[in-house]
Amino acid sequence: MRRLTVSLSGRSYDIHIGPGLLPRLAEFLAPLSPTSIHVVCTQVVAPLYAQTVVQACGAVAPTHLCTIPDGEGIKNLATVATITDALVSARADRRSVLVALGGGVLGDLAGFAAAIYMRGIRFVQVPTTLLAQVDSSVGGKTGVNHPSGKNLLGAFHQPSVVVSDTSALQTLPVREVRAGLAEILKHGLLADRAYFDATVAALPRLLALDADALADSVAGSCQIKAAVVGRDERENGERAILNLGHTFGHAIEALTGYTQWLHGEAVACGLCLAADLSARLGYLGPEDLALIGSAISRAGLPVRIPGLSATAAFAAMRTDKKAYAGRIDFVVLEKIGVAVRRQVDDALVEATLADGGFV
């Protein structure tokens, strides 16, 4: 088992990574001395892990299970109300702990419910997808979508502890594994060239669900993300680099109704577009561009999603949270391993979209 720490003044927390951690959850929950535990998961995850987790938690405090539907379509205020209603019914109090058991959507949703229930109760992230383990479970961003934009409503609410059981990844559909690889490649691109190269070299083992390779990637990505979050928890500056590929990616998701493409798939294509934009700004050379595209392809992820409306993509990017007064802050690569934020001329973005297959 590996342990990392996210250092935040007054609210530091540990990330535990390794195989077989779900049955050992009591170890990580007992120090929180909860009055009660409330496990939230989706109908897809429940039959796989709910019994193990509820039993493990039950050794620490009275434990309740709240099961909700599955899919990005549930990421709205109505589902948050479903979760908080369950907390009320089970008499959760200020010293209760919520356990978010599942993928990134579930973690964002359940974390947001914990953030607003009684103005904030503690919660534990127990991510069961690669994407959630390497990215969304760390950093305290919680929230829901709005028809006009992704994660438009939410809160910064840090978990008390993150427990990433890498054994859970063995049951993951390959498409979900690939989606997680997009965020892993993103972390390498924006902060650590060596980690990017190592990830590219490890792609075959990662796609084969090799346990050591997975644990290395989860720990490596969490380390990169934890360092960035530790320096800028509330995204007043540097943290925005974690959005590399996401301005394009969110636009793709918005244009396709959040259902056609997984978040990681949209981000993968967004990384290629961000790399292309970086090249147009004179940063990346053709070799780097080819390297990035080849890595995305070898991970089984889309480098292009053709046929979407460039005009609609532009409009979606303008309502993105990262836009101010209609101007869009893009994260671009100065080189592989170094990301910066830039205001970019509309013409460059239009050219990038056109060459990326937008019409």
Add this chain to the structure above:
Amino acid sequence: MRRLTVSLSGRSYDIHIGPGLLPRLAEFLAPLSPTSIHVVCTQVVAPLYAQTVVQACGAVAPTHLCTIPDGEGIKNLATVATITDALVSARADRRSVLVALGGGVLGDLAGFAAAIYMRGIRFVQVPTTLLAQVDSSVGGKTGVNHPSGKNLLGAFHQPSVVVSDTSALQTLPVREVRAGLAEILKHGLLADRAYFDATVAALPRLLALDADALADSVAGSCQIKAAVVGRDERENGERAILNLGHTFGHAIEALTGYTQWLHGEAVACGLCLAADLSARLGYLGPEDLALIGSAISRAGLPVRIPGLSATAAFAAMRTDKKAYAGRIDFVVLEKIGVAVRRQVDDALVEATLADGGFV
């Protein structure tokens, strides 16, 4: 004009109190350099002040108005969604500022919308009722009710500045003035005997809406509350004393459907019950008890609300946010001006309710 500061590490803010401040709002908003301003108010307040406020704000940035219905019944997630929808439609971004123009319910609701929009945008409290000016606009508690309990969903989100125009109190119905007096008397009881005595002496002038007396009370109450909040922003300890009378008061509101009694009226009766409980614990003598009851009466507020179910009141107190694992933390008075938290035997609470007219 008087100026007070709420001292919080990194998020200190000023409270401006005085007559004629609404037309001068630009002075207080300009330092925030907002990209846009979004004024939220109710249908009752809109015809009185919306035009003045929108015009004043318009000098600083493009200003939008969002009008919502009136009453405690609107304090729910659906209304929060109405406000955030309006923010999306008006293209509010991370540097926009929301202005909460109205009473306590509006401030709690609009503040919560600001807390969760894009994970938190800045907001300004512009309270127009005595209760909001002396209490709810200060301290950063925002939220909405749940059928099972008051303010069960919410966030700590401090305003960037509070502007209390005491001229607005001249249009207030007398019942609303009295409701505000309950919180003013509460502040004296829990922290400052001299302020309590001065308030009691000033009751006739306050009820006659004497401008100086009102400004003194608003400033005095804000000073007491700001000091407590500055020492314990997130209610990990001392701040809970501000809930004096509120455990009983919230139960009264819950039992009467949040419509029959104003919050301040329920708190007034709750203060009498808390005083009675304090006497049963051997703290307050009969003279102090009589003094508190007489002050509440002279303010035109209820000392008893008979005929409610003691059993239902007990149950409501157990789902109150201040309950842990079913045990209720009461705020009681060691003496007038000194409040403490105590776990109290059920029998004492039952006797207090019985003598208070509960059945």
